Amino acid sequence: MWKQVVQLLGVVMMLASGVVPAQAGEISFNEFSVGEVNLRVMSLVQKDLNASILMPSTEEQKKAVAAAYPDGAIHNVLNVLLIRVPGAVALVDTGYDWTDEQMDEALRGAGLGREDVTHIIITHAHGDHVGGLVKDGKPAFSRAVVLFPERELTYWTSPENRKSASGGALKIFDNVANIAAAYKDRMGTFEAGENVCAALPGVLAMDESGHTPGHVGIMVSAEGKTFVFWSDLLHAFDVQAAHPAVSASFDMDPAAAARVREDMLNRARKEGWQVTGSHVPFTGPRVLK
Numbered sequence: 001m002w003k004q005v006v007q008l009l010g011v012v013m014m015l016a017s018g019v020v021p022a023q024a025g026e027i028s029f030n031e032f033s034v035g036e037v038n039l040r041v042m043s044l045v046q047k048d049l050n051a052s053i054l055m056p057s058t059e060e061q062k063k064a065v066a067a068a069y070p071d072g073a074i075h076n077v078l079n080v081l082l083i084r085v086p087g088a089v090a091l092v093d094t095g096y097d098w099t100d101e102q103m104d105e106a107l108r109g110a111g112l113g114r115e116d117v118t119h120i121i122i123t124h125a126h127g128d129h130v131g132g133l134v135k136d137g138k139p140a141f142s143r144a145v146v147l148f149p150e151r152e153l154t155y156w157t158s159p160e161n162r163k164s165a166s167g168g169a170l171k172i173f174d175n176v177a178n179i180a181a182a183y184k185d186r187m188g189t190f191e192a193g194e195n196v197c198a199a200l201p202g203v204l205a206m207d208e209s210g211h212t213p214g215h216v217g218i219m220v221s222a223e224g225k226t227f228v229f230w231s232d233l234l235h236a237f238d239v240q241a242a243h244p245a246v247s248a249s250f251d252m253d254p255a256a257a258a259r260v261r262e263d264m265l266n267r268a269r270k271e272g273w274q275v276t277g278s279h280v281p282f283t284g285p286r287v288l289k
């Protein structure tokens, strides 16, 4: 009974904070291929964000925010990406520390268990992207190698950086330390601009530093097609796709985040990339207008 009460309380608290877990059996997803690479974007939770996270500076930008989000809520989700190639199953990001059931359900829907995951590619160290990696101090994925962007891991494991951090940032340092302790010799890194690992040919990391110091997007290219999972390049698609200069309070370096957002969106439009991200209100890849 107490367990049920606690679970119920958890749901009430999540609802109060605007976060709604996807129900078991209701994980929405979109599956498609780029060349030999099978891709599946899976939505673990619906998550409204308060539009006050946005930092518009001009009148035009302020009007765009008010028009897109009249009730002050950015209707949003948390997406993760599954990549399958012969011989490897890779997850891009692992969700929150409270979305284990959603992750299990999402993997089950793809015909997989946690033990089938061979690689986990982390886009950055925020709690909604690495939260599912460790359970009670142990790896939540029994076999997977965890790959971090080199610059991101260096930043969040630096004792110097930790000394000048406070509040929520301290938790990120602790999380990364716990992940490194749990996965030990199954931790690796990749460089932005390069292939993430030899087992995943055609899967590249793209430098999107700004949101965090080593934030990356993941690009998959084959047979003249390009798909990009841009992770946290933006949090409010309906405003930021048209106004990339508008950053969010989550962006550690808002000016750098705005520059990389503008650059990536320009390239996406010019080169006809199919895109999606961690916090966009769709799972299917889109070609931007």
Ligand SMILES: [Zn+2]
Pocket: 126, 128, 129, 232, 278, 279
């Ligand atoms: Zn995020």
